[in-house]
Amino acid sequence: MMERVKSLFRAPRLANRRRHPRYPVSASVEILHAGDVRRDAEITDVSAGGALLIPTQDIEPGQDIEIFHPSSTMRVTAQVIANDSVGTRVCFLSEGAGTIVAVWLRGLHARPVVDGQPGG
Numbered sequence: 799m800m801e802r803v804k805s806l807f808r809a810p811r812l813a814n815r816r817r818h819p820r821y822p823v824s825a826s827v828e829i830l831h832a833g834d835v836r837r838d839a840e841i842t843d844v845s846a847g848g849a850l851l852i853p854t855q856d857i858e859p860g861q862d863i864e865i866f867h868p869s870s871t872m873r874v875t876a877q878v879i880a881n882d883s884v885g886t887r888v889c890f891l892s893e894g895a896g897t898i899v900a901v902w903l904r905g906l907h908a909r910p911v912v913d914g915q916p917g918g
Contacts, residue, residue, distance in 0.1 A: 818845035818896070830864040831857055839886075841865060846896040848879065848889040855886040863888065874899055 820843050829837040829851065843850040849865070857863060857878050865874045865888070874895045876888035890896035 818847045820845045825867060827851075828866040828868060829855060829857075830866060831855075831861065841867075842885075844899055846890075846893065846899070848876070848887065848896065849899070850885045850887055852885040854881050854883070857881075857886065862891065872899070 823842055823844055825841050827839055827841045829839050831837070837855060839851045839853065839855065841849050841851055851865075855863075855878070859878050859880055861878050863876055863878060865876055866872070875891045877891055879887045879889050881887075890899065
């Protein structure tokens with residue numbers, strides 16, 4: 799039994815399942831949902847595939863939203879994946895749109911997040 803417990807501690811760590819590097823950013827955005835319902839949020843932890851919105855939005859997973867960045871007039875369509883105590887997790891509906899967001903963030907000199915920590 800003790801050998802089994804020891805082997806669990808020696809087991810390799812699970813690989814990060816994300817397909818795209820994440821970039822920390824803090825930008826104010828508007829969330830458009832259900833017609834003209836607008837909600838203020840902060841977009842953070844962005845990748846070519848998705849992002850985190852803070853605070854948690856009262857929108858059910860599976861619902862489509864539009865993320866609007868007023869100062870750049872950038873609009874991106876996304877789908878709510880999950881809501882938790884950290885925020886609302888979304889995936890971009892177009893790979894092209896996610897790439898545009900990621901390039902925009904690189905232009906702001908964002909650094910990739912590695913294992914939940916800013917890296918270089």
